[in-house]
Amino acid sequence: MALTYHILDVFTERPFGGNPLAVVLDADPLSSADMQKVAREFNLSETVFVLTPTSAGHTARIRIFTPSRELAFAGHPTLGTAALLAELRTQPQLNGERDAIIALEEEIGSIRVGVRLRSQAAAYGEFDAPKAENTLERLSEPEEISAAVGLIPTEIGFENHKPTLLRGSNTFAFMPVSNLEAMSKVKVAPLHWSRAFTARGVHGVYLYTRQSVRVQSAFHARMFAPDLGVPEDPATGSAAAGFAYVINEFDELPDGTHKRAIEQGIEMGRPSAITLTMMMARNKLETVRIGGHAVRIAEGTLRF
Structure with a gap:
């Protein structure tokens, strides 16, 4: 059996930036175990398998795998x-x-x-993220959670932003970091990480600061998910969607439409740009939209 696959770089307009993604087409013959093996072989943050949709109103059904497990949803895939x-x-x-x-x-x-597809330009896509079903939880134990990412407690937090947790199909901890210098020092400390995050069922830790490398960026971010087999992610759409609730919690957005540009992956040498759009109505976050570019860089044949 031979299946066609494509490699794309997502949340970038240029090849070899952003977050790489493998997409395997016509994957209906594969079992779940087969898909996990293929995802482990590609060893990217995520691999997508495109299947025949169950409803005629859909373009395709997809399944998303990290190197270690299946995900119900992820942004860059x-x-x-x-x-x-x-x-x-x-x-x-x-x-x-x-x-x-x-x-x-x-x-x-x-x-x-x-x-949106235009000649001589990278494809641009935008989607409404699934709504969060849970409210933000505050994270305590500042010594433990800071040690888990190789920082000291005084480097965690800025302005009124404090560490939070948002549970869902992907559970993220959101950690505000004081500045870019502290962000550059972030490193997973496995023993502290296990106690601070694995024990809480956290899939990934999203660190952010208002200081940015690019003038047009509102936030600089890094995301680590070692329990999913992802030591660091160059761009994380699902975490950016959850981050909208953090922004609204601490920045108290007024009614209307608000856009924020988020940079990620810079420390990895894979700069990424995510457009986060938040629509507020009656003091509630009604819609969260994730946007970005994608570039196709390779294709090939997967043989079984």
Whole structure:
């Protein structure tokens, strides 16, 4: 059996930046065990398997695997797969431009991604993230959680921002860091990490600061998920979606539409750019939208 796969860099306009993603097409013959083996072989943050949709109203059904487990939802696999399917399955208009809605069946539910394709430009996609079903929890034990990421307690927090936890299909801890210098020192300390995060069921820790490398960025971020087989992630759409609730909690957004540019992956040499859009109504966060570019860089044949 031979299956076609593609490699994309997601949340970047240039090859070899952003977060790499493997997408395996026509993967219906594969078992769950097969998919996990393939994801471990690619050894990227996530690998996507494209399957026949169960509903005619959807473009495809997808399953998402890290090197160690399956995920119900993830941001850069959603955006990258939608960009790829738009390129492969839609016809260009007379001027060569294409706009497509790609409807994906994921374990968490249906996700619709708007994709814009233009000649001589990277594909751009945007989707409404699943709504958080839980409220933010405050994280205490500052000595333990700071030690877990190789920092001291005084380097955690800025302004009124404090460490928080948001539970869901992917549970993230959000840790504000005082400045870029402290961010550059972050390193997972396994023993402290196990007590501070693994024991709480945390999948990933998202660290952020208002200081940024790029002028246009509102936040600089790093994300670590060693329990998922991801030592550090260059760009994390699902964490950025959860981060919207953190921003609203501490920055108290007024009603209206608010956009924030988030940079990530810079310390890894894979700079990424995520556009986070938050829509507030009646003092509530009604919609969280994740946007970014994707570049197809390779394709090949997977043989079994």
